[in-house]
Amino acid sequence: MKYLDEFRNGELAHRLVTKIHQLAGDREITLMEVCGTHTMSIFRYGLPTLLPPNIRLLSGPGCPVCVTPNGYLDQAVAYVREKNIILTTFGDMIRVPGSSSSLERKRVREGNVQVVYSTLQALKIAGDNPHKRVVFFGVGFETTSPTVAASLVKAKREKINNYLVLSAHKLIPPAMEVLVSEPELNIDGFICPGHVSTIIGAEPYKAIAEGRHIPCVIAGFEPLDILQAIYMLISQIEKGRAEVGIQYRRAVRGEGNPRALSLLEEVFEVEDTYWRGLGVIPASGLKIGDKYGQFDAEKVLDIEAEETKEDRGCICGDILRGMKTPGDCPLFKTICRPENPLGACMVSSEGTCAAYYKYGEV
Amino acid sequence: MKETKRILLTHGSGGKLSGELVREVFLAEFDNDILAELTDAAILKLAGTSLAFTTDSYVVNPLFFPGGDIGKLSICGTVNDLAVMGAKPLFISCALIMEEGLDYSILRRVVKSMQKAAEAAGVTIVAGDTRVVEKGGADGLFITTAGIGLVDKELSLSAKKVKTGDKVILSGTIGDHSLAVLGERGNLDFRTEIESDCAPLHDLIARVLKVSRKIRFMRDPTRGGLAAALNEIARESGLGILIEERSVPIKEAVKSLAELLGFDLFSLANEGKVVLIVAPEEAERVSNEMRGHELGKESHIIGEIVAEPKGKVGLRTLVGGTRIVDMPVGEQLPRIC
Incomplete structure (x- = not known):
């Protein structure tokens, strides 16, 4: 395929x-x-x-589903109990277990959970069902939050007043700051997220590269992209340098995407928020600002969720911080499997445990 | 609070949970040696002959899609389950569950398509039944077919016959069926040119069985895709399989769409493909023979049977790394066949 096969070329990979x-x-x-x-x-x-x-690759808290605490899931599950609510979300969230249930189980019983591929689809469902409230359960980093912001701007403009968003959106750079402070981790370099960086650009990583002297390289997602980023990081390490490099030049500009950033600014406010595995991180969450308060599910709906229980005996938290690998968890592959996930790292198709389980090394 | 165990859509995906369901519920009750083989069709030794017997239900949504429809699917699927067991498919029965209000002309189109597919596959539809359920009790039309075929007595295909060093041959591109059905569902905001590969494989298979006596086993990679078919072979044979990613044929349009939607091509359903395990000395000849057939033009040797890791499927990736191809888990797409 044009522009993909080139980045999966076996011979070039071998040379790198x-x-x-x-x-x-x-x-x-x-x-x-x-x-x-x-x-x-x-x-x-x-x-x-x-x-x-001697090159160790660690997986950090890069899966938005995984770092979403149970409280949000319990809240979403509670919404589904209401007859006049249709809950919409991206596919991955459906199977994540909350304190005692998941949206997938609720869907079986109540039926009013719909998987969407975009926020605009959720907005359309709201338009088509004017007598119901349509809640979009929004989870994600800087890549997805602008699309949610756009849906809110559209909802306001077109007066789709039965559309609501439960926002569990998070920001990546503050989490990276927390990780570099972990003395046990000893991170020598970050492979920075390509999609997130198309929005935020290179600037937000400077504090880590220049301030903490840890090389950062923004990488694309094809195998050659990642290998090249690894090569660029090792080059920096070898020369004793620490700067923000951009490997993913075909998509990322230093200044990011100003339009997406202004959408975020328009709709959201930054708040301290809780990350599964990392605890509360200052200024790392996005809540819906007052200007769009009428669409904020947490403000508008007064529906009580069950009491949240976090602990399942799994070590998701340590895995999300890169302190442990799935093999260290006694539940991995024994009780916790993709068909019966206990922890979020196994549920999400992008979770570290799911990756280890699905692809493991041969 | 423990919730009651219920059937989830995932149980119908052809992956891990489908397998569990079969073993825990059905095999546990219907315990017998023939069923326990868990092959695509049961082999029955009757009055000096060897018969293959199978049944399948079809619940695809929408009923019509590029390259096929539920009628053609219901014949080809059952024909293929017989053919991969080395049988010449002969007779088919069908049972239709219709939702009240189903358009008569739709039913006629489907039945016409069934007859056309049956003629193409050389089978006769000899028995049938219909039921109507009230509106909402079914989605338009569900079809169940069963089929009988005659197996050459000399022939014995079994995953247990698979040996280290045997080659894995795939008859063509993967993922076409799943994505053709998805494209027709209308929840993508664009059109694709992808057509289902739905086709009867009896002729292609009869042809390879004629040129080689060293075909150990065959499977059609339908629900759960190539990943499920290979994992089942690895599990039943107790050996490992190593696949070369660059040898697996995939259409450009399918690759792009799967990439865009984040689908794993190895887990997508096919309705006109067969995987063969063949002795190494005959693999080239078999795959050349297949390429001479309309339905096997893109046949490739995609990998081989290895001693380790036992019961697992490995993949040498495009860039030369290796990883596991696991049994699919979860629904990628509901109701595709």
């Missing part, structure tokens, strides 16, 4: 891998990627089996 082996020598290097799509691509193409053993 050889260069990585030469450049890295026997230096111990730990690189972290903070994007679920990177995690999946790394495993889908078996990249760890190509790298020297």
